[in-house]
Amino acid sequence: MSTLTINDLRKSFGLVEVLKGINLEARTGEFIALVGPSGCGKSTLLAMIAGLETVTAGEIRIGGRLVNSVAPKDRDIAMVFQSYALYPTMTVRQNMLFGMESRGVPKDEQVAAIKRVAALLQIEPLLERKPGQLSGGQRQRVAMGRALVRDPKLFLFDEPLSNLDAKLRVDMRTEIKKLHHRVGKTTVYVTHDQVEAMTLASRIAVMHQGEVQQFDEPQTIYDRPANIFVAGFMGSPAMNFIPAELSTIDGSDAVSFPGHGGGLTTLKLHRSAPAGISGRRVILGIRPEHLSRNNPEVRGKEGLATLVAPVEVVEPTGAETMAVLRVGELEVVGRFTPDEAPRMGEDMIVSVDMTHACLFDPATQRLI
Numbered sequence: 001m002s003t004l005t006i007n008d009l010r011k012s013f014g015l016v017e018v019l020k021g022i023n024l025e026a027r028t029g030e031f032i033a034l035v036g037p038s039g040c041g042k043s044t045l046l047a048m049i050a051g052l053e054t055v056t057a058g059e060i061r062i063g064g065r066l067v068n069s070v071a072p073k074d075r076d077i078a079m080v081f082q083s084y085a086l087y088p089t090m091t092v093r094q095n096m097l098f099g100m101e102s103r104g105v106p107k108d109e110q111v112a113a114i115k116r117v118a119a120l121l122q123i124e125p126l127l128e129r130k131p132g133q134l135s136g137g138q139r140q141r142v143a144m145g146r147a148l149v150r151d152p153k154l155f156l157f158d159e160p161l162s163n164l165d166a167k168l169r170v171d172m173r174t175e176i177k178k179l180h181h182r183v184g185k186t187t188v189y190v191t192h193d194q195v196e197a198m199t200l201a202s203r204i205a206v207m208h209q210g211e212v213q214q215f216d217e218p219q220t221i222y223d224r225p226a227n228i229f230v231a232g233f234m235g236s237p238a239m240n241f242i243p244a245e246l247s248t249i250d251g252s253d254a255v256s257f258p259g260h261g262g263g264l265t266t267l268k269l270h271r272s273a274p275a276g277i278s279g280r281r282v283i284l285g286i287r288p289e290h291l292s293r294n295n296p297e298v299r300g301k302e303g304l305a306t307l308v309a310p311v312e313v314v315e316p317t318g319a320e321t322m323a324v325l326r327v328g329e330l331e332v333v334g335r336f337t338p339d340e341a342p343r344m345g346e347d348m349i350v351s352v353d354m355t356h357a358c359l360f361d362p363a364t365q366r367l368i
Contacts, residue, residue: 003026003027003028003029003030003062003063003153003154003186004024004025004026004032004049004060004061004062004154004186004188005024005025005026005059005060005061005064006022006023006024006025006045006049006058006059006060006061007023007058007059007061008021008022008023008057008058008059009021009022009023009045009048009055009057009058009059009060010022010055010056010057010058011041011044011045011048011053011055011056012056017210018041018044018210019041019044019045019048019056019210020209020210020211021058021211022041022045022058022211022212023212024205024212024215026154026186026188026203027186028186029184029185029186030186030187030202030203031180031186031187031189031200031201031202031203032186032187032188032189032201032202032203032204032205033189033190033191033196033197033200033201033203033204033205034046034188034189034190034191034205034207035190035191035192035193035194035196035197035204035205035206035207035233035234036192036206036207036208036233037192037208037233038192040207040208040209040210041207041209041210042190042192042207043158043159043190045190045207046156046158046188046190048060049062049077049154049156049188050072050075050077050079050156051067051070051071051072051075051077052072055068062075062076062077062153062154063076063153073103075154076152076153076154077152077153077154077155077156078146078147078148078150078152078154078155078156079147079155079156079157079158080140080143080144080147080155080156080157080158080160081143081158081160082158082159082160082162082163083163084131084139084140084142084143084163085143086131086139086142086143086146087131088130088131088132089130090130090131091127091128091129091130092123092126092127092128092129092130092131092134092142092145093114093127093128095131095142095146096113096114096117096118096142096145096146096149097110097114097149098146099146099149099150100113100149100150110149113149113151114127114149117145117148117149118145120145120148120179120182120183121141121144121145121148121179122141123138123141123142123145126138126141126142136163136164136165136168137164137168137171137172140160140161140164140172141175143160144160144176144179148183152185153185153186154185154186154187154188155185155186155187155188156187156188156189156190157176157187157188157189157190158190159190159191159192160172160176160189161173161191161193161196162191162192162193169193169196173196173199173200176189176200177199177200180200189201194233194234194235194236195236197218197234198218198222198234201218202217203215203216203217203218204216204217204218204221204234206221206229206230206233206234208229208233213226213227213229213230214226214227214230221234222234222235223356224358224367225239225285225358225367226366226367227360227364227365227366227367228241228283228285228360228365229365231285231358231360231367235287237288237322237333237335238333239285239286239287239288239358240285240286240287240288240332240333241283241284241285241360242257242283242284242285242286242327242330242332243257243281243282243283243284243362244256244257244281244282244283244284245257245279245280245281245282246273246279246280246281246282247266247279249266249268250268252268252269252272253268253269253272253273254266254267254268254269255267255269255282255284255357255359257284257327257328258327258328258329259307259308259309259327259328260307260308260309260310260326260327260328260347265307265308265327265328267284267305267307267352267354267357268305268354269354269357269359270302270303270354270355270357273359273368274368281362282359282360282361282362282368283359283360283361283362283365284357284358284359285357285358285359285360286332286352286353286356286357286358287356288322288332288333288334288335289335290352290353290356290357291325291332291334291335291336291350291351291352291353292334292336292340292350292351292353293336293340293342293348293349293350293351294306294349294350294351295340301351301353302355303353303354303355304351304352304353304354305351305352305354306349306350306351306352307327307349307350307352308347308348308349308350309325309326309327309332309347309348309350310325310326310345310346310347310348311323311324311325311326311342311343311344311345311346311347311348312324312325312326312331312344313344314341314342314343314344316338316341318338319338320335320336320337320338321335321336321337321338321341321342322334322335322336323336323341323342323348325342325348325350334350
């Protein structure tokens with residue numbers, strides 16, 4: 001049974017349509033991430049699920065029940081905000097008790113819930129402190145604890161880690177993932193950080209301009225993005241895009257584009273192109289990690305093609321080295337291991353793993 005079902009959901013503010021026919025489904029126990037750039041509509045969608053924004057058209061169902069007109073407190077949800085939203089004059093214990101007291105939960109159940117959740121989140125030593133005495137990570141744990149004591153059908157997270165520093169974000173991301181595995185509650189998580197979405201979610205909805213561009217498992221979205229926007233948004237550094245033309249080489253389908261020294265570079269495709277589109281313009285998509293130095297270790301690998309590219313910039317990061325390569329008039333980014341890192345100014349022979357290549361239609365920008 002689906003815990004959350006959204007059918008053709010629309011939201012307008014005056015004449016501006018912010019959400020344009022959203023269709024999503026979260027199964028029981030699933031972790032769904034809504035990801036996209038600022039202004040794409042993901043936080044508005046979460047607010048509508050929570051009942052904090054009205055529905056212009058369409059349906060929201062939680063546990064099979066239509067909740068379009070149901071008050072937030074009656075939707076059986078719990079929400080964790082970006083700003084934590086803790087009462088500063090209350091202790092941690094009082095913050096966690098407040099919602100249960102408002103709903104008239106019996107005292108013995110309140111005590112049991114606080115004990116259970118405090119142990120789960122390892123915040124027992126913090127129960128008598130006030131929010132001002134806590135670190136950012138501790139406040140976030142308390143905000144999650146306040147949501148957990150409700151034992152709702154649905155958890156909603158609105159960019160809960162964006163106020164934390166980089167290291168603490170990684171630590172809290174791990175904690176949220178472990179917590180979800182232990183509790184097993186359906187979760188909808190809003191973030192602009194594609195790494196958070198990839199590491200936490202069982203399925204990701206990539207949003208742009210009020211529409212869901214792709215809704216699928218993280219690896220599918222990364223390997224077979226539905227369009228150029230998804231391909232460019234998911235992944236850091238982003239996928240490289242090279243305008244090309246479908247051609248043939250040794251009787252096999254290939255792509256050709258301007259390369260080193262003004263000549264034509266032709267790369268054999270690993271998968272055959274759709275019938276009847278030879279000579280058609282396409283956009284070749286290659287992720288940085290699928291470029292490597294051409295050496296004996298990789299030459300025998302299936303699906304490799306080679307090109308020559310001058311190295312313009314080298315950026316060592318420790319575990320890996322990023323390099324900007326010149327391909328015709330374009331700059332492409334490669335991700336290399338330190339032992340195969342290119343040198344600034346060299347003409348590098350690059351192996352391109354065409355088993356992972358994507359072809360996009362320049363007109364529709366969709367995956368071919």
